[in-house]
Amino acid sequence: MSFVAWNIITLLTIGAAMCGVLLVRRYLNKEMLKSNHQVTDPLMATVGMLFAILLGFLVANAMTRYEECRLNVQAESGAVGDIFRIARGFNSSIRLPIMNNCLKYIDSVSNDEWPALSLEKMNDQSWNIYSDIWSEISLMQPDTQGQSNLHQALVGAVTKLGECRRARAAQIQSHMPAILWLVIYAGAFITVCFSFFFGLESVKLQLMMTALLTYVLCMNMYLLVSFNAPFAGDVKIQPTAFGVNQKLFRQILNKDVQ
């Protein structure tokens, strides 16, 4: 969800919370609410702190998973880069298909697969190119000791590529369970509702505090929503690492072909 859309939802939620305060004030006597402060205060403190700790750690956890996704994309792009460079040590009949497939893989991932990631899908063409790279490397027969050393490194790099690709496939499917979302939304709702049960002298001050509380809760929940889906939304991971390699590989391949 975009930040602009979430801000609209936040404004509506703040409006609803302020209406809640006014509604409670309309139907419940201020003095009656005031006399219950000795209970309302500690109960809200308990509920509020519990929810704050839960939400805070969930946001921290989502940001950690986001960081892992970002580093994985970097590692995947790096593995393709290593395959490309190591392959240059072989003669043209061996190296050119591998190098071309590396570039095709990067093009396919950047242009076709990345938009699909936001829909939690991977691209079949990218999987096919990945399989082709594997076939070319595993069917290789090195003629010299030097080529054998390079072949070992190639196998290591393509294994790494596979690990990273599979990790990315798992990451786009991994989400917080629905029950956790239920607890989060219920917790936020209950915390805000507790703010209605104060009978303060100044309604304006109470409205302002309720609005601030609602705003901060909504903003943190936006962080959770955004970082929970690392390949979609406003903070999605970009294929920049692949883009850098794309340009470089094209230049090198053009030179090699000439």
Add this chain to the structure above:
Amino acid sequence: MVTAVAISCMGVLLVRRFVDARILRDHHEATDPMMACVGTLFAILLGFMVANAMTRFEEARLNVQEEAGATGDIFRLSQSLPPPTNTEIMSDCVKYFDIVCDQEFKLMEDGKLSDQCWDIYADLWQHCTAYEPKTQGQSNLHQGLVAAMTKLGECRRARSAQITYRLPTVLWVVVISGAVSIIIFTLFFGVDSLVLQLAMTSIVTLILVLNVYLLDAFDSPFSGNVKVSPLPFEVNRTIFHKAMSKLPTIQNK
């Protein structure tokens, strides 16, 4: 920092001007738990983000160390290879150190890397992949070279990503708005002593601003007041320049 503290103190005075301290005091029972909720939430978020930024800074520092180490390994592994491969690789390593220390670290402050360094890196790969070992010993060295080159590539690409990665703007919006919300909540307290309230509000504002400053400082590991030093490269550069000057001696052994 001073501006933020001044603005928060002005906020206290403004609220006190329009709202009686007694009324604010009567609201403490509500202000207290609400601020506790908002404060705890923001404290966990900001604390985690600062810790995360410092971890990324430390990773950048260790990455520079590993990159310098990988280049050093390439230099030392190639020393025992036959000419001209050994001199080509060794002089490329020294050129790499020179350009990283003299040019690239300055460029990184603007979020860029040196094209010349990328060219030298490409040349190093070319020498390593084109080399054909004749003996088992040379083959072992070659394997080590390829592994070291792979490590150098990983570290260089990681550094390239680290200079461009920043915390998303939306995160900054949440952090700043959270800090402002907490400061606003402090304005809703009606303490008898105005001086005491001004002091407490100033301290809260100061702590928040310092933590946000920490976040900003550690967010960009290669620029600003707190940045990763090229010391590992500089140390290796000095050593390897000396080694290169003794090169005819090494080749005669």
